[in-house]
Amino acid sequence: MNPDNYCYIDHSPTETGENGTLKGKLLSIQPNISVRGWPTEAGSVALEGFRALEDATVTERLREAGAKITGSTRMSELGFGLTGDTTPLAISDGDVDIALMTDTMGETRLAASIAGAFGFKPSYGLVSRYGLIGLVPSMECYGIMAKKPEDIGSVMGVIAGCDNHDLSMPEYQVPDFGHRGKIREPKVVIGTVRECMDTLDTDERKAFNETLSQIRKMGLKIRECNLTDFDLFKTVHNIIGSVEASSSGGKYDGVRYGHRARSTENWNEMYLKSRAESFGLLIKTYLFQGAYFQFENYSAFEDACRIRARLIKKTEALFNEVDLIVLPTRRRGINAADTSTIEEVYDAFSLTLPANVTGLPAIHIPGSVFREENDPGLQLIGPRLGDANLISVAAALSHTTLGGK
């Protein structure tokens, strides 16, 4: 365990839940997931010194199920992007079996593609957000990374389901995560998105087609679908995400916790100076952009909300034709772990963020057919609440065709 990869390592013997389904599993979290008493700075000076007052619902449930939370890995500021994020190392170094992180635009799936692991983002509203110190409430959720897809299923079986602390979760039947690792519907039809394929360059397309042909060999049907305005996912996420960040990030004002600027004349100046000293350039730009849309160009924000509703409808309609949608996970030649501008971040996550915009479950499946740097990865998106089946299909695909574990 390389201590440099962690901002907090827990040495206390806190194992509970003797007979839980996660007994003996080692699990890392990020410092924006609340564990009572742990430093919870969310990668930002704006939360310097802040320690969580309560356990997040997921933390509580994981511990009850017997998981050992070993510590928190380093993360990007407020979970926006993957710059500075050490979670992939915790998995690839074998420190932990499972890593829990936030997924605002596809961080878990891209981190998994770096670590050579599975990265899963559940349906929005299936897991309580209570205790998550976030940035973009309508897009973000917990993501799970693991080498074994069974572990993802087990974690979901523990953390999914209604929570009295998060009333934004809609009522639903919690999916049954009991049948892990098997394809329950062997005649799964998988859809590619033509408008997405059009954005790939020749090498990316070649590599991705190779992956698709492997899937076909397994006996699965692949059908091409249309999702017009696919290119708008990025714009919609960018506008709505930045406005929500600007508005809900207002609480990071440096008054009751976090960094507070010294010697200011009045409280307006105190806010300005504290926030100026606290946030990194990327977050600052993002917050500024959000403030711009909120105060100067509100109609663009309203348009983005309308387009988002339309995109959700269109994407969900695809599940009348196919069972799952397949997309690459990442763009060639862009290092998601090293982005310094908003544009770079959005380019890096352009293939994962549609699942955050629509709130649909999505999973990255490891296993490369080409040399690592060319591999655009394999990502499946399922219908809302189709989480359990999605994990099963992903497990079966990796076991049988892609030379995964």
Added chain:
Amino acid sequence: MDYEAVIGLEIHVQLNNATKMFCDCPNRPGDEPNQNTCPICLWIPGAMPRFSQVVLEKATMAGLALNCEIQKENAFDQKVYYYPDLPKGFQLSQSHLPLAKNGWLDITDENGQPKRIRIHQVHMEEDVAKLVHETEGHTPISLVDFNRAGTPLVEIVSEPDIRTPHEAMEYIRSLRTQIRYVDSAECSMESGTMRVDANISIRPKNSDRMNTKVEVKNMNSIHNVGNAIAYEITRQANQLQKGEAVVLHTRLWNPDKHVTEAMRGKFEGPCVPDPSVPRIIVTDEWLNTLKARLPEMPGGKAERFFKDYGLSRDEAVLMSSERNLSEYFEAVVNQDIPPRFAVHWIATQLLPALKERNQNVEDTPVTTERFSQLLSMLERDEINANSAKEVLAQLFDSTETPGAVIEKGGLRQVSNTSEIEVIVDQIITENRSAVDDFHNGKTKAMGFLVGRAMQASQGKANPRLIKEMLSAKLGNNT
């Protein structure tokens, strides 16, 4: 030039729910500072709002009481501004999808004519913390009390239908009566559970132009609202007459100087939909259960009192102005007390006595039973009015029946004609000059003689009998 004012009111009412709006902290802003707080209302990172179902019910009942259409779908927005009383940087409010729209209240204008004031919308929002400014040595410091943060409010926005200070005050009174009837709020400007902001503009009479408005805040009584509006109308008219333009801004009423003073504007942006409070879908079934809980409202009740009990219009309005009072009144009437007689005694004796003792009709020891017993003895001439007032005062301090109090105090009225005759004869003998005055046509002398006779009977004689007997003995003076 003759101007008329165009006035719209924005009224914040603190709902009387037991808890705050998004957490289980007590809704008691007046407690020891920062006693009633938790991670949710302090907006500690990671906390999530938990919207109270009871707040929704109270707010909806208020909307129904104001004759609004409850919307099928309503939702919360984040109203962004930076100020130390709002540490999370936004207030949860409803701007895009409010709870209720298109209501109205009927008032009576200066000429006694009925007038309908339309209500644009009613929406829910959380209150913010309270700032306390002090000094530590020579350094001014600002302290924040979070007891009020997250307490439930409804904001009631009227259409600009109000024209005069009188109409504004009538509208506020009517609104208070309606909301108190459904037990959603106390609505007291004095105790801060109702706050009124007035948007005022003026224009030449009979024009339909909408001119630039000025917002006036900080009135702490209904009376002050009237004063502030009157002042503002004059101020704007003077300004226009001087050829100066009215500019959009906010002014504070200064209750000591009786003027409005310009204040610095607070920066406020448009609202962003909040993703953490669930969208509220109002089903017909749920709404119908609430409607079934609506009591008979003051307007209908006053009409019924007027028709069924033969009260005057004013009496009917007075007896229906508060739900508890109206129920007290009807309980008394149901114990066979003539309605107008009951109104008279409630209005002139009971209510002042309650006010003096800081009691309400619902918690006073003078229950409707005891009060009715007293009135019924008075009506049967068993005691006279003076004694009844005395008995009423004693009922507040004892648990005895009015009958027992009367017996103990020897207050039973003397209606025995022979006893009264002795007194009357004695008074005639002792007051020759008054008797002469009476014979000389001074009718006032009769009152004087009755008074002396009552005095001689220690207040116990029946004044009607005394007067009858005096008149018989002295003969008609005309």
